[in-house]
Amino acid sequence: MVSIFTLGFHSLKLLFKSKWLLLIIFLLPLLISTFVTFGLQMAYKPVSSYLIKSNSENDSIEFIAKKAKDAGEMFKNESDLYPVVEKQMAMKTELPEVVENTSRHFLKLLLPVYYPKFGKMIDTAMTNLNVILVVLFTISVLPAILGVFIMNLDKKDQTITSIIAYGVSSFEYLFSKLFAGLLLSVLITVASLIGYIVGTYVNAAVTAQKFSIHVGNINQIVILGIIGAFCAFAISVMISFIITENKAQIIVGGFFTPIIVIAIFVFAIQKPIIQNSINDIQTQFSNINIERIPVDKKEVSFLAERQIYDRSQMVAVKIGAEIIPDAISEITKDTPKFSIDQTRNTITTFLGITGIVIFLSFFLSILRFRSL
Amino acid sequence: MPTIQLTNISKKYGNKEVLSEINATIRNGECYAIIGSNGKGKSTLLKILAGVIPPSKGQITYDNLILHKNRKKIARELGYVPETPSLYNECTVQENLDLFKKLSTNKDKLSNDKIQEWLKLLQVNSELKTKVATLSKGMQYKISFIRSLINNPKVLLLDEPNANIDNDTLLQLKKELIQLKASGVTIIIVTHQLNFLTGLADRIAFLQNSLKTEITANEFFKLNKRPLLEVDCEPASDACIAALSQKDPDLQINEDRTHIRLQLNETLKNYNEFITELLATGLKVKQFYEVAITPEQLYKRIIKKD
Numbered sequence: 112m113v114s115i116f117t118l119g120f121h122s123l124k125l126l127f128k129s130k131w132l133l134l135i136i137f138l139l140p141l142l143i144s145t146f147v148t149f150g151l152q153m154a155y156k157p158v159s160s161y162l163i164k165s166n167s168e169n170d171s172i173e174f175i176a177k178k179a180k181d182a183g184e185m186f187k188n189e190s191d192l193y194p195v196v197e198k199q200m201a202m203k204t205e206l207p208e209v210v211e212n213t214s215r216h217f218l219k220l221l222l223p224v225y226y227p228k229f230g231k232m233i234d235t236a237m238t239n240l241n242v243i244l245v246v247l248f249t250i251s252v253l254p255a256i257l258g259v260f261i262m263n264l265d266k267k268d269q270t271i272t273s274i275i276a277y278g279v280s281s282f283e284y285l286f287s288k289l290f291a292g293l294l295l296s297v298l299i300t301v302a303s304l305i306g307y308i309v310g311t312y313v314n315a316a317v318t319a320q321k322f323s324i325h326v327g328n329i330n331q332i333v334i335l336g337i338i339g340a341f342c343a344f345a346i347s348v349m350i351s352f353i354i355t356e357n358k359a360q361i362i363v364g365g366f367f368t369p370i371i372v373i374a375i376f377v378f379a380i381q382k383p384i385i386q387n388s389i390n391d392i393q394t395q396f397s398n399i400n401i402e403r404i405p406v407d408k409k410e411v412s413f414l415a416e417r418q419i420y421d422r423s424q425m426v427a428v429k430i431g432a433e434i435i436p437d438a439i440s441e442i443t444k445d446t447p448k449f450s451i452d453q454t455r456n457t458i459t460t461f462l463g464i465t466g467i468v469i470f471l472s473f474f475l476s477i478l479r480f481r482s483l
Numbered sequence: 484m485p486t487i488q489l490t491n492i493s494k495k496y497g498n499k500e501v502l503s504e505i506n507a508t509i510r511n512g513e514c515y516a517i518i519g520s521n522g523k524g525k526s527t528l529l530k531i532l533a534g535v536i537p538p539s540k541g542q543i544t545y546d547n548l549i550l551h552k553n554r555k556k557i558a559r560e561l562g563y564v565p566e567t568p569s570l571y572n573e574c575t576v577q578e579n580l581d582l583f584k585k586l587s588t589n590k591d592k593l594s595n596d597k598i599q600e601w602l603k604l605l606q607v608n609s610e611l612k613t614k615v616a617t618l619s620k621g622m623q624y625k626i627s628f629i630r631s632l633i634n635n636p637k638v639l640l641l642d643e644p645n646a647n648i649d650n651d652t653l654l655q656l657k658k659e660l661i662q663l664k665a666s667g668v669t670i671i672i673v674t675h676q677l678n679f680l681t682g683l684a685d686r687i688a689f690l691q692n693s694l695k696t697e698i699t700a701n702e703f704f705k706l707n708k709r710p711l712l713e714v715d716c717e718p719a720s721d722a723c724i725a726a727l728s729q730k731d732p733d734l735q736i737n738e739d740r741t742h743i744r745l746q747l748n749e750t751l752k753n754y755n756e757f758i759t760e761l762l763a764t765g766l767k768v769k770q771f772y773e774v775a776i777t778p779e780q781l782y783k784r785i786i787k788k789d
Contacts, residue, residue: 117585121571128573273569273630276533277586278558 118287183207258292562636
């Protein structure tokens with residue numbers, strides 16, 4: 112046990128001797144996460160999502176601008192205030208057109224759905240994004256891959272020979288690399304999370320969007336950790352066994368381990384406690400990533416006011432600030448929230464991916480077996 | 484202190500059998516040398532003895548403890564020096580030694596002071612803060628050797644200690660190995676250079692995928708002391724060759740008769756005497772030199788002797 116931690120920490124120490132590698136490991140996920148989050152959130156809004164869904168044939172901005180114009184028209188025809196306002200405004204263009212133009216300009220800033228097709232793609236991706244899967248992979252596949260990567264670094268110095276000769280078993284060695292991979296993975300996740308927070312914060316600062324984050328409770332994190340550790344172990348055993356020269360180990364690693372893993376997983380998800388936990392975790396994590404808080408009317412109003420003011424339509428400010436948010440609110444009031452109950456999706460996707468892994472495992476095992 | 488018993492050890496890599504049916508008993512406190520040319524399974528056998536790789540067949544016991552069932556326990560008292568230093572090149576000497584000290588589970592492992600003593604003895608104490616990658620091969624081997632001693636081993640396994648080391652370092656290493664042997668440490672050395680074994684090895688085994696034969700140190704000394712000489716000369720006449728054949732009936736000669744290899748039957752007392760004898764045969768000698776005997780040549784001598 113001691114040797115697992117000793118070797119694990121030593122691997123990290125070795126890795127971080129290269130400052131460049133440290134920068135890449137930490138900064139790259141941070142920057143990528145920041146920009147991707149910012150970009151995705153800019154391109155993907157609840158409003159745009161709704162508009163794309165309900166108006167796939169129409170241009171979203173034109174659609175909402177027309178709604179604003181209609182609202183302006185209604186105000187012009189039905190409001191007693193209009194003659195007063197018209198007098199005060201003393202404007203050359205009629206109010207409905209002012210509102211339409213202003214809203215178009217405003218919406219272009221608020222809803223950067225520049226390419227509806229691309230927006231639709233992002234929308235689909237975000238809808239199908241399963242946070243549990245992302246987290247599971249972060250704590251399972253990633254550590255396993257990093258563990259193998261770290262093992263390869265050791266291979267260069269051929270230190271494994273002397274380590275094994277010191278009585279460290281190959282399993283302890285494997286676990287130590289997995290432990291290092293897990294720590295590294297946590298670092299990468301933390302960097303990505305910071306990037307996500309920065310990206311979201313910047314995004315929220317430049318557009319009308321609220322920023323909030325919820326983290327699951329400790330039990331849920333522990334359950335995720337156990338599932339992740341289990342997957343990481345299975346994958347590592349599989350990889351390690353496939354690369355050995357021992358035919359019996361290849362059979363165990365390449366054929367039986369994935370089957371055992373999938374059997375245990377299927378057995379585990381039958382249990383209500385696991386299902387509930389997955390549901391709880393999904394709910395918690397969906398608060399972080401999936402559920403966007405709809406644009407707040409007050410914020411829209413403020414931004415619209417700014418836009419109209421900037422366009423020097425002084426008198427239209429009050430009316431525009433009323434009409435545009437109302438138009439948007441009316442359209443977006445039915446903005447669908449994402450379905451939280453994604454347990455089935457989680458399991459299906461996990462089984463699908465495990466199936467692919469099993470297929471790959473079988474395939475690699477057969478190749479390896481034939482080469483011996 | 485353990486007696487090491489190898490029973491029917493075989494090792495296959497794919498379809499290639501590297502070791503076949505190795506049987507041997509290595510006694511407590513002796514220095515057992517395994518010689519053989521490259522690629523004949525010496526390092527593989529040592530790795531199996533160190534528990535680094537398992538044999539495909541057969542078993543090894545240390546004092547009646549089966550290696551693959553008691554690897555941790557046996558490894559506690561084992562020191563293994565691989566052919567390549569197997570150190571973390573990006574770490575300093577100190578970091579490398581510290582790591583293996585942490586990994587050692589032997590209660591009697593060397594103290595820091597004792598490690599310092601070894602570092603001083605092998606003259607590497609000034610390199611503690613140096614990155615291993617910047618050290619010479621000889622220095623790296625010394626560090627690897629000291630690392631193997633951290634366990635305070637009762638059995639020391641050395642793979643080609645003379646591979647990348649200069650003569651001075653080799654002599655120093657040999658001296659320390661003789662000391663260790665005297666203190667009761669069982670030493671198993673794998674090498675293809677025979678001179679290193681003189682005065683150190685108690686028994687020498689010739690390995691060519693399987694153990695061909697074993698000889699004692701005395702027998703080895705007798706066989707090894709007969710010098711092997713190579714002579715560059717003007718094309719030798721039939722008379723010259725006939726005269727030289729009396730010294731070595733199996734002498735080897737190249738096609739244009741300008742290069743002769745012969746082995747003398749007795750120790751070469753002095754070169755002047757030998758050159759006089761050579762010139763007396765009518766041979767026009769350009770130069771001659773003594774060459775190190777190879778394991779194969781030694782093996783041929785053993786067979787001949789038998």
